[in-house]
Amino acid sequence: MRSAVCRPWAGFSLLLLSTQLFAAPAPSIEERLARLEARTSSAEARASAAEADAARLRREVQQLNQQIGGRLPPPTEQALDQRIARIEAHQQALASAAPAADSSTRASEHLSDGFTFGGYARSGFMSNGSGAGHGGPYLTPAGSVGGAVGRLGNEVDTYMEAKLAKESQADNGTRSKYLLMLADGLETPNDWTAAQSQLNVRQAYAELSHLASFQDTPLLRNSTLWAGKRFDRDNFDLHWLDRGIVFLAGTGGGIYDLQPTQDWRINASLISRSYGDFGTEEKKDIRSYVATLNQFFDQGRWQVMLNGISSGQNDADLSSTKTTPLERKSRVNKSGFSPATGGAHGLFAYHRPDFFGREGYAKAVLLYGQGLGAEVNNIGADGDLLDQARTMRLAFYGHTRLNQDWRIAPALIAEHSQHRYVPGDDYRYMTFNVRLANELSSNFEMQYELSWQTMDLDARGYDGRQAAKGDYWKLTFAPTFKAQTGDFFVRPELRLFATYMNWSKDLDNFSATDDFGQKGFKSGGDWQLGVQMETWF
Known part of the structure; x- marks a missing residue:
């Protein structure tokens, strides 16, 4: 009996001895x-x-x-x-x-220390009576030239952005930052989507700010240097339409916040974009370059932005070296016309920190572009524009509170462009959108959105597009749960929604490749139901 009782203790003693023998030695x-x-x-x-x-x-x-x-x-x-x-x-x-x-x-x-993670994401589905779902802010014919409509209850994709950033400070006080942004967007609702994924590095850049050697120079004291692939820091968009008012992005470098005077600051940059590889045997990467001078006055209330775009090889000879002179050809757009090799773009904006004396904010913006600058939103991104292309756009939007329980966000955007891709083409549209929110508890509100767009388009056959004239309208009801009501921009939001949309019959024939006119999605009215989440941080 004694030996049997002692066996466990003997095993335990052996375990202690082995632990001591194999334990890490004490630091020297x-x-x-x-x-x-x-x-x-x-x-x-x-x-x-x-x-x-x-x-x-x-x-x-x-x-x-x-x-x-x-x-x-x-x-x-x-x-x-x-x-x-x-x-x-x-x-x-x-x-x-x-x-x-x-x-x-x-x-x-x-x-x-200094590491941050941020992001944006939306995901959901919508379906009409036939079991299909059609949507997106750019689903109308005017969407082919950037004419977006209201996005609430009108998105069928999963889109996400993930931003990883690291900031540090040198011994002399200079601060540095590196940012990496990944993004993916797709419409399939499956859980495994590797084959359809469009995962992309959208930003990878570094910044230097509070430079010690600049502190004795008032002009440079508050400036920030940057280089890499990035979105411009001062881009801004019309959230209700998922439409950038101005979007400058590419790979290059620049400086922010030069301060000539107390009420005048300047950003300057030079970035590059690519229109793709063209040619036969020797592929040519056609590049564009955008030089930007962005100025802010009166503590940022007034903004004047000027952009010059150059792409000297946009109409370059794309022939093989083996071809004869008679066989050689220059790059042309989808309708056979030589694209522009340069352009100009300008923006004049008024930013109010309130909604004309009330809670919220308001913005009014006028944009003009010619040549490669006639794509007035995504600056320098459209390489098929003609030299004679001209675009003018006016936008107004904001948000405020109507009373203790209701908020409103109106938006109006109108655009007219000519000679974009074919001499004599003409695109005109105007969109009015209003979003309302009725706060019913600290976590629940009813959201409503009315969107109306009128258009008169004459594409002259570019990319298979025909003339179209008419109206589109959409009404959405969206019961919404959120962490806390009281602000349009608090996220995450979890939404159920019901959307009714209709449009003029003439819009069904604009293009054989767009949503309108497809089987089960023709004019006459369409109800779509769905669920969606949206978040950012």
Whole structure:
């Protein structure tokens, strides 16, 4: 009996002995000293940054003294002295606390410091009586030239963006940022969509801001340098239509926030885009280049944006070197006309931080473009435009609160363009959209959207498109759950919706490849039901 009872204890003793034998050895004195030196170096680096800040403040005091020809008024100098004292105290605290910090904890904090994750996503389905679903802000004939309609209860895709960013600060105070953005969009509702995926790197760029060597130059002090592939920082869109008012994107570099005066700031950039590979045996990558000067006045309330677009090879010889002179040909668009090799684009905008004295905001924008600039939204992106192409667009939109329980977001956009792809073609449309929200609890509201678009299009046969004239309208009811009601832009939102849309019969014949006129989706009225989520952060 005794030996049987002792067996478990003997096994336990053996386990303890083996654990001690195979346990990791205690750190040597050299390893402990190395860790202490690493912690001390980290504290010294932060202390150096604090010293640089203190020195910069002292330089500013000296410069101000020189400018006014004497010492600063006592209260101002005293306040700056107090700021410097706080920085020096913080420096001493960092130096004294560094040896006590745990190295593994410090390493973990360093890896996560400055890292952010953001994104946007929408996903849902819609179906009409025949079991099919047709939709999208650009489903009308005017959508072929950017004429979007209301998006609520009118989206059938899954689209997502994921943004990963890392920010850091050098010892001299200069800040850096790297951003990577992935995006994917597709319409299939399946759970496994690798074969249909369009996963894409939409942005990959780096920035430098608060540059230490710029701090003594007022023009450059608040500027940001960037290079890489990106969306312009100051793009803005009309959310209710999923329509960019201005969208500048590509690969290049630039500088933000040059400050000639207190009420005038400037952005400048040069980016490149590609119109694709053309030719026979020797493929030619046709590039465009967009030079931008974007100016803001009166604290950003007024904006003037100028863009010059150049693509010297857009009508280049695409023939093989083996072809004879008689067989050689230049690049043409889908109707056989030589595209433009340059263009200009301009924007004039008024941004109100309120809705004419009420809660919300309001924007009014006028855009004009010619040649390659006649695509006034996606600047420099359409390589099939003719030299004589002209486009003018006017947009107004915003949102405000009607009363304690109701919010409203009106939008109006109108555009006229001529000679886009064929000499003599003519595109005219106007869209009016209004979204309403009735807050019924802290998590539930009823949303409504009315969208109406009128158009007069004469495509002259470009890409198989015919003339079309008529109206489209849509009405959507959307019971919506959200984390908290009270604002149009709080997300996520989970929506059920019912949408009724109808349009003029003449619009069914605009194109054999668009939604209108397809079997089961003709004029006469169509109900579509669905569910959708939308989120951003």
